[in-house]
Amino acid sequence: MKYFDKLSAAVQAAFSVRAVDTDKLLYCVKADMDGEGCYYDTYITFDNKTLYLLSGYDRLVKNKKTFDTQFDFKDFSEYPMEEIEKLYVDRYQFTARLMAKMTDGTEKQLAMFSGGFSEKFEQFCRRYETIKNGETPDDSALDDKTLYCPKCNRKYPDPNRAFCPYCTKRTWVFKRLLGMFGDYKKQIAVILALIAVSVALGLIAPYFGTKMLYDDVLSEGGSLHGQILFVILVMAAFSLLSTGFSMIYGVIISRITPQVIHKLRTDIFASMQKLSLSFFTTKQTGSLMGRVDRDSFDVYGFFVDIVPQFIANMIKIAGLVVLMLMVNPIISLSMFLAVFFVLLCEVLWLRGQRRHWRNRDIARRGVTSTLSDALNGHRVVKAFSREEQEISRFGRKNNNLYSAEYARDKRSAHFFPVQHGIYAVFSGVIYCLGVALVLMGNLQLGGLTLLINYFGVIWDPIFFFMYMGNDWARCTDAAGRMFEILDSEPTVKPPAEPAVIPDGVLKGDICFRDVTFEYEAGRPVLKNMSFATEAGRFTGIVGKTGAGKSTIINLISRMYDVTSGEITIDGIPVKKIPFDVLRKNIGVVSQETYLFMGTVADNIRYARPDATMEEVIQAAKSANAHDFIMKLPEGYDTVTGSGGVSLSGGEKQRISIARALIQKPNILILDEATAAMDTATERKIQSAIDNLKSGRTIIAIAHRLSTLRDADKLYVIEHGEVKESGTHDELIRTNGKYFELYKLQSESLKSVGLD
Incomplete structure (x- = not known):
């Protein structure tokens, strides 16, 4: 049994105790609620004869580096297949129920679960029906998916991506980021060497101003008695050299990091372009924009500002430990004890702070997305006088961001004073101990001043690591979000064995055979649809809003793949036609027109950047656009602006x-190329469409049936099914669905004096 939820060893044992052979079980799903909506685990599974339900509570128990599942049994029931006529999912707004229609006519609720599991349960029901009918389910779409994390056995949140957020450590994300610097190994080696030299010079410089100054220069009988100028010059030279080396490695880092981030941004954007349309329909625009812009900036800042300091401070701490132990082990160990307690506080603080950063980022994305919606849809907002509602909606998102930031900063405000208090107490103890050793003659005054100096210096890197936690969390979270896009796979993939298309030309014989399609499992938009269009003919598709007309277009263009059935073009399955051939042969004009920032000519040649100006003008003339373009201020060179708002x-x-x-x-x-157009504009567009009919296969969707009167064939779609087909005159004579639509529109036009 591979799908859909695994049975842990504890659950298998619970089934075995009840005489269920787990080796014969075929499919399993787990519900997460009881009948009252409270947390409850129910496993539903079946073999070739019986449906089983096992209920109780799963508990994860950590066992070293893995997790073991314990199961507290509560209830068990079984139903022979011959007693169940049908399994189905009954959906509510946030929850759903698995229902069984029994052969005696009654209906029984088997389990209740969160609405997000509906797709899984729909697939489970379909496979149950298939097995019950003595057929073999098609699991080919699932066979290549790894659904569970091998470490913790939890199901992956995204079945198309083998990524477990529970087991993935931030160090893994950071190592992957470091791997992107692999092309700069020589430069990184130089940077490390420069950092090491700079830090070493910086650590040696205080020796001359403390121990050497007090014990060798100012003390009578010292080896350098009276040579103060020499000590000052040596200190200045070491400090200048240390600063110079720091500047050099800083310049190198500032040159390398932008190149890596540039490549990362490019890869993310390229990955977005390769993803299927379904990816963008489930993501907020503001969130995606942030991954390319804001997240890459966070990573850039971390590597330019934080990483060099991290390396330098690690070397500095190691050097300080060695030098301090050489001067006096007793005082040095007392100083290290102070460092230990401060670091212990830091670790405890960081554990909780990461969660606050994540909550803050989620809230910030909500604010960005709401702001993006309001700005992009400002015309709609004003048209419907929804300013107050938008302000209220933004206010809720902004309040969430405020709460997240307040919780984060409040925790920090409580922590840092306590940590500084611990530091002050240890400092006082150390100073008293040092003075006592000097008075006893066990330590020279210069050695004590050097240790005090180093004790002050060692806190610089400690404070750096203390405040680095936020930057580290922000960088790894940002990188994780970017890697999510880089690792995402398109749901619509190029054909593994593409068909050979002569000259890359498709004539346009399109055939739908028993096509069923679901955006959401269990809710088919198209149901066993079959129809055909002939090459070079004009085909119209009509129907009410939500009938599935636009879905047909998306499937022909292969923006989505069918759930079942097959679509062919010229007898070739559309899944075997290479993307470049398919998209080159299909031109789409949708109701929601988008023009990119640029000139009119650039927008026209967007589909073919190498098109000549003559070809651009010819295309515009064919579309009845040339005349109005020439009236624009700069003609074809007129800049339209983002979205073509002018x-x-x-x-x-x-x-x-x-x-x-x-x-x-x-x-x-x-x-819907003429939707929402006035009559005069519609006629101009219709005239442009008439110019295109010769030699092309045209498929047109329209609410206004008058635009499809000349179609060679019309298909009437209702509830995802083809209800009628024929020419305009034939459908009028049948007095069916098309006639009803036509009559309704004619009466509406008469009422406003347009017919």
Whole structure:
């Protein structure tokens, strides 16, 4: 048994005690609630004859470096398959129930669970039905996925990424970051050498101003008695050399780190471009922007400012320990004891502070995303007078950020005074001990002043490590978020064995065979849909909002993969057509037109950057866009601005059509291309579409049926199924769904005097 939840040794033992052969179990899911919505573990599994339910409580017990699961048994029940007619999932807003429809007509609730597990339970139900019907389930989509962490046996949060946040240490993230500096090994070796020399010179300099000055220069009979100028010059020389070496390694680091961060940003952005559309529909725009911008800046600052100091302070501490022990072991050990207690406090503080940083980052992303929504949708906000609601929504997010930052800073404010108090107490004890040793003749005055100097110096790196915790946590959290994108795999992958397409040209014979598609498991948008379009023909798809029309377009373009069934183009499964061939042959014009920052010409040639100006103009003419473009201040060189806000909706739509045409696609898809347009603009766009029909396969989705009257074939979609098909005249004569839609629209147009 591999799917969907594992049975721990304790749970297997509980099943075995009840005469269940765990080797014969096929699939298993675990629910996390009881009937009242309280925490409760219920394992639901089955073999070829019986469905079993085992309930109780799982407890994780740490065993050295791994976790063992203990199970406290509460209840057990079983149901022969012949007593259950059907298993299904009944969803609520935040929770769901696994239900069984019994053969006697009754319905029974088997388990209750969090809504996030619904997809898993839907797949479990489908496999139960398949096994019950004597068929073999298709697990090919799951076979290549590692679902569980081998260390703690917890399920991965993202089934497409083998990453366990419970077992991944920050040191692993940091080591991976360091690995990105692998191309700069020589420079790093030079940096380490310069840091070591700089620190060594800095540690030796105090020797001349303390021990040598008091014991050899100022003391009568000293080896350098009276040579104060010499000591001053030597101290200055050592300090200047130490500063010079620090400047050199700082310059080298400031040159290397930006190159690494530049590559990291580039890799993240490239990874985003390779990910499937489903990735972006589940992520907030502000959060993704932060991963490229803010997170990379945090990593950059850490390596430029913190890492060099970290290395220098590690060397400094090692050198100080050796030098201090050489001067006087007794006082040195008392100083080290003070360091130990301060570091102990630091470790205890850091354990809790990491959680506060993570909470603060989550809250900050919420603020950024809300701000991004409000700014990008400011027109909608103003149009509906929702300013107060947006202020309230932002206020809630901002309050969450305030609470997270307050909790973090409050904990720090309580900790640091206590730590400084411990330092003050130990300092007083050490000074008294040193004076006593000098009075007893066991230590020279110069040696004591040197140790006091070193004791002050050793606290510099200690305080650095004390305050470094925040930077360390911020850097590793930022790097972890960036690596999440780098490690993410697209759900729609290139074909392993791509089909050979002659000349890379697709004619446009499109066929749907029993296609079912679900954005969310258990909620099919398309249901066993079958239809075909002929190359060079104009096909229209109509239906009410939410019928699944746009989903058909997404599947043809392979923005998503079908849940079941098959889509072919020219008889070739779309999953076997290389992405570049598929996208080159398909042009899409959607209702939501987006123009990039740049000139009109740049936006038109976006699909084909090497297009000549003549080709740009020809595409614009075909899209009925040339005339209005020439009336713009700079013609084709007019900068449109981000999102094309300086152009009307109809103008942007015609530029979008020109952009689709310039790649000369054999298949042109129009997804509500004339929606929300006035009649005059609609006619201009419709005229542009009429210019494109010759020699192309056109698939058009439209609410306004008048734009599809000339289609060679129309398909009427309702609730994800094809209800009717035929030409406009044929469908009118059938007096069915299409006729109802057509009649309703005609009456609406008459009521406003447009027909």
